[in-house]
Amino acid sequence: MPHELRFDGQTVVITGAGGGLGRAYALFFGSRGANVVVNDLGSSSKGEGHSTKAADVVVEEIKKAGGNAVPNYDSVEFGDRIVETAIKAFGSVHVLINNAGILRDISFKNMKDADWDLIQLVHLKGAYKTTKAAWPVFRKQKFGRIINTASAAGLYGSFGQANYSAAKLGLVGFTETLAKEGAKYGIFANVIAPMAASRMTQTVMPEDLLSMLKPEWVVPLVSYLTHKDTDDTGGIYEVGAGFVSKLRWERSNGALFKTDDSFTPASILARWSEIQDFESKTPQYPTGPNDFMTLLESARELPSNKQGDVPVDVKDKVVIVTGSGGGLGRAYALLFAKLGAKLVINDVGDPNGTVNEINKLYGEGTAISDRHSVEEGDAVVKTAVDHFGTVHVVVNNAGILRDKSFASMTDDLWDQVIAVHLRGTYKITKAAWPYFLKQKFGRIVNTTSTSGIYGNFGQANYATAKCAIIGFTKTIALEGKKYNIFANAIAPNAGTNMTRTILPEEIVQAFKPDYVAPLAVLLSSDRAPVTGEIFETGSGWIGNTRWQRTGGVGFPVDKPLTPEAIQENWAKITDFSDGRATYPKTTQESMGAILENMSNKTSVSSSSASEQTGPDFHFSYETRDLILYNLGVGAKASELKYVFEGADDFTVLPTYGVVPYFGASGSLDFSELVPNFNPMMLLHGEQYLEIKSWPLPTSGGRLVSKARLIEVLDKGKAACVITGTETNDAETGKPVFYNESTIVLRGSGGFGGPSKGKDRGAATAANTPPKRAPDFVAVVKTTEDQAAIYRLSGDYNPLHIDPEFAAVGKFPKPILHGLCTFGIAGKQIYDKFGMFKNIKVRFAGHVFPGETLKVEMWKLGGGKIIFQTTVIERNTVAISSAAVELITDTSKL
16 A cells, blocks of 8 residues: 655645635645645635635634644735745745636627636736746745646637636646746646536536536545655646546647648648548657758658649638738738738738738738737727728737746736737637628637647746637637637747747748748638647648547545545556547547546445336326327328327327336436446437337326336446336226337446346347338438427437537437437338337437438238338438337237
C-alpha cells in the first residue's frame, strides 16, 4: 500500500472555496495537514453580491476538525491580497488552486459586453493575478504547485457559453506556458476539466445527474497533482464521477502543397481528406510548431498543385480582414480581392497601402479602409455595412505581442494582449453576427497560434488569449451551424511584423504569408468543408489539430476515492498507447465515459437479483388513446376503422399491446443485474408481443401489468437483459397481452454470465427471410411529425423530439421510436393478412421521421409471415429477424 499523501507544513490557497469543489478541496487539504487559505467573495453564481459567510463557515469546519485555516474575502482580481493573506498567516504559499468561477450563460446573439467582460475578469484575469502574486514566492523557495480549472465547455465548446468557453480554454494555454516557464524552478502547473456538482452546474444539469457528480470525486486528482512527490506538469485532465483521464493535442500529418501560384483554395479542397487524415499516417503529438523549414524545402520540390473539379471563389462577398495593413492580413486581403470579394481593410496603423494596392489591381472601390481598434468592433462592421450594405466574412487577424517572462509580466502587458486578441475577436464577431443570422450566411476565421495550443515561454498573455480564441471558436461554431455560419481557427506560421521580433529576417522572408492565405479563403467561402476545427498551417503545409484522450481509469463509485488510488493507477490514467484512447469533439462525447462510470460498483449481486419482479403497474385507456396510437403508427384520416369511434368496425391495431406494458418494463432495477449499468448506454434489442385476448374493448378499460426478469446474458462488451411482462384485465384478471423485451446494455458485459439464451419458441426465433422475392411489399412514407404524435402514447424519451438530446446519442436529429416502426410494420401486415396471435422483431437500425419504410413479407406454411423493414432513403435495415403468426379463428383469442 502506498503511504498517505500529506501536506504537513504546506500552505494551500484555494479560490472560490466557500462551496462546491473549492470547499471540498479546503476540507481535504485541512485534513491532510495543510494550512488552508479559504478565499471566497461570497457572491452568487453570476458574480453578484458579496458576503463573508461562505468562507467563514468553511474555515470553522476545518478548525473544528483540528486543522489550520484562515478566510479571505477578496475578489480574485485582487490576487495579490489573497496571497498576502497566506504569507501573513502562514509565512508562505506552496499550492495554488485557481477554482473561483461564475457563469453568465446566454446565446451569443443576446450576449452583452458585461456578460463577456465579467467572465474574463473572474476566470482569466483572476487566475493570472493570483498566480502572478504567488510566482515570486514559488521561485524563491524552488517549489510551487498550480491547478487551474478549465471545463468541457472550453475543451469542446458549449452552446450559450461563448464567454465561458473562451475563458476556460484560455486557462489551458496559460497552464501550458506556466509549466514551461516554471519547470526549472520546481514550479509545476496542471489544468483540470472537472465534472462536479456546484452552484454553477446546478443551472445546467438535471438533479439526478448532479447527485452522482460529487466534488469528492475530483479532489483526489488535484491532491495527487499538487503533492511534493508528483513531478507531472503541463497536463490536461478530465475528471468526474470516479473517472479520470488525460488529454493531449494530436496533429495530423496533413498535406503539403507546392508553394507557387497553383497553391489555391481549390487545390486545398481537392486534398481535404488528407488534411484531416489521422489514420493512414502516424499523427504527431507536438509541444510546439511543425518543422516549417524542412516543410518549405520539401514543398518547393513538389509538382504544381492540381485544382480539382470544384472551383472556390468569394465573388461579391463582403470581407472584413482586421490587421490587414501588412503581413498576413494583407496577403489574405489580396487573395480575397483576386477571387472576387469586396474588402474592408482594417488596421490601426495605415490600411491605405493595402487598399490602394487592391484597388489598383482589381478596380476602384474593391477595398476601403478602416482605422478603428478591433475593440471597437461595432464601428468596424459599420464601415462595411455603410459602404457595402452587409458583411459576409470576418477574418480576425489583428494582433500584438508583449512578450515577457511570467516573472516580469506586468498587468498592462497582460491586459493589452487580452484586449486586442481575445476581446477584439469577440467584438468584431459580435457586431457581424446579426448580419450573418439575417442572411443565413457567415464565415469566421479566427487566428490562434501554436503558442496558444502548446504554450510558449515568455508568452503567458499571448498563449492565454490565443487558446481562449479556440474555445470561443468552438462555441460560436455550434451556435451558428444551423444558420449556415461557420467558424474555424487557424494557427499560421508566417513572417510578419510580429514574428520579426522573435525570428531572424531571413526566416521571416522564407515564411511568406502568401502560403497561409489560401486556407483562410477556403474556410471563408461557400465551399468551407468544416466548422469548429483547428488548423496549423504555413510553408505550404496544412494539418488538423484535435484532442486525444486516454482511456483513463474508472474507479468504483460505491467506495471513496483517494489520492493514493490515483497514484497507484497513474500509469494507466496517463497511457495514450494502450489502444483505449478516444478523440472526443463534443461535451456529449466527453461526458460518455463519465456517465458510464456512474454505475461502476465493486460488486454486483446478479444471482440474488435473478428472481427480480416489478410491482403492479396500473394502466387505463380511453377511446381517444386508441385513436392517438393508430395515428402514431400511420393511420390515415380516410381509414375510419382506425380514427373514427363511430365506425362499425372501429378497432385499435393489435400492436397497441406494447403500450400498457411499457411502464411496467421500466420498473426493474438493471443496476442490480449487471455491472457498470448506464442508462445512456441502453439499446432496445428485440420485442415479442403475444395477444392473449382480442378484440380489445374500444370504449375504454383498465389493465394491470407485472414485469419479471427472464434471463441476463453476458455478451462480452455488452449485457442483454430479457424481461417478460404479463398484462391482464384489472377487473377480471383475464390475460390480455404478454411482452418479452430484450435490452442491450453496452459496457455492462464481462461478468461471467451465460452468453446464450434459452429457446422460447416464437419469442426467440431467428426468422431468416427466404432467398426469394417477397410475396408482398408495402411502402410507407412516415411524416416529419410521426415521432411527435407517437410519443403521446406514453414514450416521452427526449431522444425522439429534442435535437440537443439526440446529439448526445450521436444522431444528427431526433429518431423515430423503435416501437413506432414496429407498429407501422405491424399495421401493414394486419391490413394485408388479418389478425395475428404474436409478433416478434429485432431492432436493427434507426429511422428518422419523414423517411420511407419498405416492409417486405414472405408467407410461409402454418400461417407464419416473415418480414423485414428497411429505410429506402439510406438502404438500411430497421427491423430484422421479424415474424408474425396469423390466426383465422379469433374466438381463440
